[in-house]
Amino acid sequence: MTKKITGKTKLLGVIGYPVEHSLSPVMHNAALAQLVVGVGVSVSEREASPREDIAQLGLDYIYLPFPIEPQNLEVAIAGFAAVGVVGFSVTIPHKQAIIPLLSEITPIAQTIGAVNTVSRQNHKWVGTNTDIEGFIAPLQTTYKQDWSQKVAVILGNGGAARAVVAGCTQLGFAQIHVVGRNMQRLQEFRNSWSNSPLAEKFQVHQWEELPKLIPQANLLVNATPIGMYPKVDESPLSVEEIANLSTGAIAYDLIYIPKPTQFLHLAEKQGAIAIDGLEMLVQQGVAALKIWLNQENLPVEVMRQALQNHLGLGK
Numbered sequence: 001m002t003k004k005i006t007g008k009t010k011l012l013g014v015i016g017y018p019v020e021h022s023l024s025p026v027m028h029n030a031a032l033a034q035l036v037v038g039v040g041v042s043v044s045e046r047e048a049s050p051r052e053d054i055a056q057l058g059l060d061y062i063y064l065p066f067p068i069e070p071q072n073l074e075v076a077i078a079g080f081a082a083v084g085v086v087g088f089s090v091t092i093p094h095k096q097a098i099i100p101l102l103s104e105i106t107p108i109a110q111t112i113g114a115v116n117t118v119s120r121q122n123h124k125w126v127g128t129n130t131d132i133e134g135f136i137a138p139l140q141t142t143y144k145q146d147w148s149q150k151v152a153v154i155l156g157n158g159g160a161a162r163a164v165v166a167g168c169t170q171l172g173f174a175q176i177h178v179v180g181r182n183m184q185r186l187q188e189f190r191n192s193w194s195n196s197p198l199a200e201k202f203q204v205h206q207w208e209e210l211p212k213l214i215p216q217a218n219l220l221v222n223a224t225p226i227g228m229y230p231k232v233d234e235s236p237l238s239v240e241e242i243a244n245l246s247t248g249a250i251a252y253d254l255i256y257i258p259k260p261t262q263f264l265h266l267a268e269k270q271g272a273i274a275i276d277g278l279e280m281l282v283q284q285g286v287a288a289l290k291i292w293l294n295q296e297n298l299p300v301e302v303m304r305q306a307l308q309n310h311l312g313l314g315k
């Protein structure tokens with residue numbers, strides 16, 4: 001479906017540098033193309049078909065990529081305000097740098113220390129982070145259970161691991177273990193939470209401690225880039241290490257291509273349940289679009305399908 005731009009079309013986008021590989025325009029424009037059709041359709045017509053309801057909200061938006069070099073961030077944000085941008089996604093390298101330029105950031109974004117979604121509210125820029133919502137979505141729906149007696153083991157201590165720690169805390173895990181390869185960076189990760197109530201909720205460990213941690217894991221998350229395209233034969237854990245994962249544990253890889261990653265392939269052979277990173281990507285986008293459009297009812301399947309088609313993934 002092609003989007004028709006009119007004089008009333010409102011602007012959304014993603015800022016990053018570089019930004020041309022961002023998948024957000026694919027996913028968001030697919031949703032926005034659905035939402036724009038049917039302007040002028042009556043409420044009774046909309047109510048006649050719930051499927052059509054989604055496609056007939058008459059919302060007129062477009063979502064564009066904006067490559068913004070770090071030194072131009074401040075002037076770009078001022079320009080966005082001037083031209084009436086409604087909201088935008090934030091990706092590398094601006095996720096932290098944007099914070100001082102915003103009027104408000106939500107407690108969630110404060111907790112993670114990074115902003116991935118900005119919206120214009122009452123003539124002010126408000127930043128939040130939807131990665132937690134994205135990460136926990138499959139664990140709250142398809143794999144929903146009582147997590148309060150469960151153990152999470154997280155591989156990696158980078159930006160995504162922060163959302164995973166916060167998400168596991170939100171789900172109420174009994175124990176959360178973060179495993180990293182570099183003691184200094186692990187300590188920095190630990191110390192960066194020192195003013196947060198979450199600091200008490202997780203422990204950090206060096207990679208060498210994995211043989212002890214893996215058998216305890218009910219949820220094992222790969223929050224490292226190991227196994228990402230094009231190095232598709234790599235896995236953060238060896239066959240021998242994964243062999244200690246208990247049957248029925250959940251292996252969750254934040255990577256979404258290839259499908260499955262070597263990590264998930266090995267874990268599934270071990271009898272684990274596999275979750276890949278595509279749903280996190282979709283659901284963090286859905287959460288952002290809900291904020292910008294002030295709409296709960298969004299064409300989630302259209303967004304998922306657009307990404308799958310773009311990435312050449314089967315259903």
Ligand code: NAP
Nearest residue numbers: 156157158159160161181182185223224225254277280281
């Ligand atoms: P990041 O900030 O660069 O962090 C990467 C982490 O992986 C760091 O802790 C790094 O360790 C660790 N690491 C890298 N290579 C390693 C190795 N060979 N052995 C052990 N640890 C290693 O990256 P990120 O933003 O957190 O992203 C991590 C992954 O999640 C990426 O694959 C990204 O695509 C994916 N992701 C997916 C979604 C989604 O929506 N599905 C969202 C965000 C991220 P050091 O600290 O020691 O360098």
